[in-house]
Amino acid sequence: MSRxxxxxxxxxxxxxxxQFNTLNAMKENxxxxxxxxNEKDGASRALTxxxxxxxxxxxxxxxxxxxxxxxxxxxxxxVVALSDYEKLVVNVQQLANxxxxxxxxxxxxxxxxxx
Numbered sequence: 001m002s003r004x005x006x007x008x009x010x011x012x013x014x015x016x017x018x019q020f021n022t023l024n025a026m027k028e029n030x031x032x033x034x035x036x037x038n039e040k041d042g043a044s045r046a047l048t049x050x051x052x053x054x055x056x057x058x059x060x061x062x063x064x065x066x067x068x069x070x071x072x073x074x075x076x077x078x079v080v081a082l083s084d085y086e087k088l089v090v091n092v093q094q095l096a097n098x099x100x101x102x103x104x105x106x107x108x109x110x111x112x113x114x115x
Contacts (some may be wrong), residue, residue, distance in 0.1 A: 002048040004034040042115075052112055057105040062094035 007030055010023045031037040032044035039045070067088035070081045 002050050004036065004044070006036070007031060047113065051115075052109070053107050054105065054112060059102045060098050062091060062098055065091050067091055 001073070007027050008022060012020075012028060032039060033046040035042060035045040037061065067084050070080065070084040074081050080109075
Protein backbone atom coordinates (compact mmCIF):
# COMPACT_ATOMS: atom_id res chain seq x y z
CA MET A 1 0.00 0.00 0.00
CA SER A 2 1.25 3.48 -0.82
CA ARG A 3 2.13 5.84 1.99
CA UNK A 4 1.71 9.59 1.70
CA UNK A 5 2.44 12.37 4.16
CA UNK A 6 -0.52 14.49 5.24
CA UNK A 7 -0.69 17.89 3.59
CA UNK A 8 -0.90 20.72 6.14
CA UNK A 9 -3.74 23.24 6.03
CA UNK A 10 -3.19 26.35 3.90
CA UNK A 11 -2.68 29.46 6.08
CA UNK A 12 -5.65 31.84 6.03
CA UNK A 13 -3.50 34.96 6.41
CA UNK A 14 -0.39 36.35 4.72
CA UNK A 15 -1.37 35.15 1.26
CA UNK A 16 -2.94 36.96 -1.64
CA UNK A 17 -6.23 35.61 -2.98
CA UNK A 18 -4.58 34.01 -6.01
CA GLN A 19 -1.90 32.36 -3.84
CA PHE A 20 -4.50 30.96 -1.45
CA ASN A 21 -6.74 29.73 -4.29
CA THR A 22 -3.81 28.15 -6.17
CA LEU A 23 -2.39 26.41 -3.10
CA ASN A 24 -5.86 25.27 -2.02
CA ALA A 25 -6.60 23.81 -5.48
CA MET A 26 -3.22 22.03 -5.54
CA LYS A 27 -3.83 20.63 -2.06
CA GLU A 28 -7.30 19.39 -3.03
CA ASN A 29 -5.99 17.77 -6.22
CA UNK A 30 -3.18 16.02 -4.35
CA UNK A 31 -5.59 14.77 -1.70
CA UNK A 32 -7.85 13.39 -4.44
CA UNK A 33 -4.90 11.66 -6.12
CA UNK A 34 -3.65 10.05 -2.91
CA UNK A 35 -7.17 9.09 -1.84
CA UNK A 36 -7.17 11.02 1.43
CA UNK A 37 -10.15 13.22 0.54
CA ASN A 38 -12.68 10.36 0.94
CA GLU A 39 -14.12 10.71 -2.52
CA LYS A 40 -17.17 8.40 -2.69
CA ASP A 41 -16.28 6.56 -5.91
CA GLY A 42 -12.50 7.00 -5.73
CA ALA A 43 -12.48 7.96 -9.41
CA SER A 44 -9.70 10.53 -8.93
CA ARG A 45 -7.37 8.28 -6.94
CA ALA A 46 -4.08 7.68 -8.72
CA LEU A 47 -2.89 4.21 -9.58
CA THR A 48 0.27 3.21 -7.72
CA UNK A 49 2.51 0.19 -8.20
CA UNK A 50 1.48 -1.21 -4.85
CA UNK A 51 -2.19 -1.29 -5.84
CA UNK A 52 -1.56 -3.86 -8.60
CA UNK A 53 -1.48 -7.38 -7.16
CA UNK A 54 -1.71 -9.60 -10.22
CA UNK A 55 0.79 -12.31 -10.99
CA UNK A 56 2.64 -12.43 -14.27
CA UNK A 57 0.96 -14.25 -17.12
CA UNK A 58 1.79 -17.97 -17.20
CA UNK A 59 4.55 -19.22 -19.48
CA UNK A 60 3.35 -19.85 -22.99
CA UNK A 61 2.80 -23.58 -23.51
CA UNK A 62 2.89 -23.48 -27.30
CA UNK A 63 6.57 -23.24 -28.21
CA UNK A 64 6.43 -24.11 -31.90
CA UNK A 65 4.00 -25.49 -34.43
CA UNK A 66 4.67 -29.17 -35.08
CA UNK A 67 2.23 -29.67 -37.96
CA UNK A 68 4.09 -29.62 -41.27
CA UNK A 69 1.37 -29.58 -43.90
CA UNK A 70 1.98 -33.18 -44.94
CA UNK A 71 -0.70 -34.65 -47.19
CA UNK A 72 -1.55 -36.84 -50.12
CA UNK A 73 -3.27 -36.45 -53.44
CA UNK A 74 -6.12 -38.92 -53.85
CA UNK A 75 -8.06 -38.84 -57.13
CA UNK A 76 -6.80 -35.30 -57.78
CA UNK A 77 -7.82 -34.02 -54.34
CA UNK A 78 -5.27 -32.91 -51.74
CA VAL A 79 -5.92 -34.62 -48.40
CA VAL A 80 -4.09 -33.93 -45.15
CA ALA A 81 -2.34 -36.81 -43.42
CA LEU A 82 -4.13 -37.93 -40.25
CA SER A 83 -0.93 -37.68 -38.16
CA ASP A 84 -0.35 -34.11 -39.33
CA TYR A 85 -3.98 -33.20 -38.65
CA GLU A 86 -3.64 -34.59 -35.11
CA LYS A 87 -0.51 -32.45 -34.57
CA LEU A 88 -2.44 -29.40 -35.75
CA VAL A 89 -5.31 -30.11 -33.35
CA VAL A 90 -2.82 -30.30 -30.46
CA ASN A 91 -1.19 -27.01 -31.59
CA VAL A 92 -4.55 -25.25 -31.80
CA GLN A 93 -5.53 -26.51 -28.33
CA GLN A 94 -2.24 -25.25 -26.86
CA LEU A 95 -2.80 -21.89 -28.53
CA ALA A 96 -6.37 -21.75 -27.18
CA ASN A 97 -5.09 -22.51 -23.67
CA UNK A 98 -2.46 -19.76 -23.96
CA UNK A 99 -5.05 -17.24 -25.15
CA UNK A 100 -7.39 -18.20 -22.30
CA UNK A 101 -4.60 -17.74 -19.73
CA UNK A 102 -3.64 -14.34 -21.13
CA UNK A 103 -7.29 -13.31 -21.27
CA UNK A 104 -7.72 -14.28 -17.61
CA UNK A 105 -4.62 -12.27 -16.63
CA UNK A 106 -5.83 -9.25 -18.59
CA UNK A 107 -9.33 -9.42 -17.12
CA UNK A 108 -7.87 -9.61 -13.58
CA UNK A 109 -5.69 -6.58 -14.31
CA UNK A 110 -8.65 -4.61 -15.69
CA UNK A 111 -10.71 -5.53 -12.60
CA UNK A 112 -7.93 -4.26 -10.31
CA UNK A 113 -7.59 -1.03 -12.28
CA UNK A 114 -11.32 -0.36 -11.95
CA UNK A 115 -11.35 -0.76 -8.16
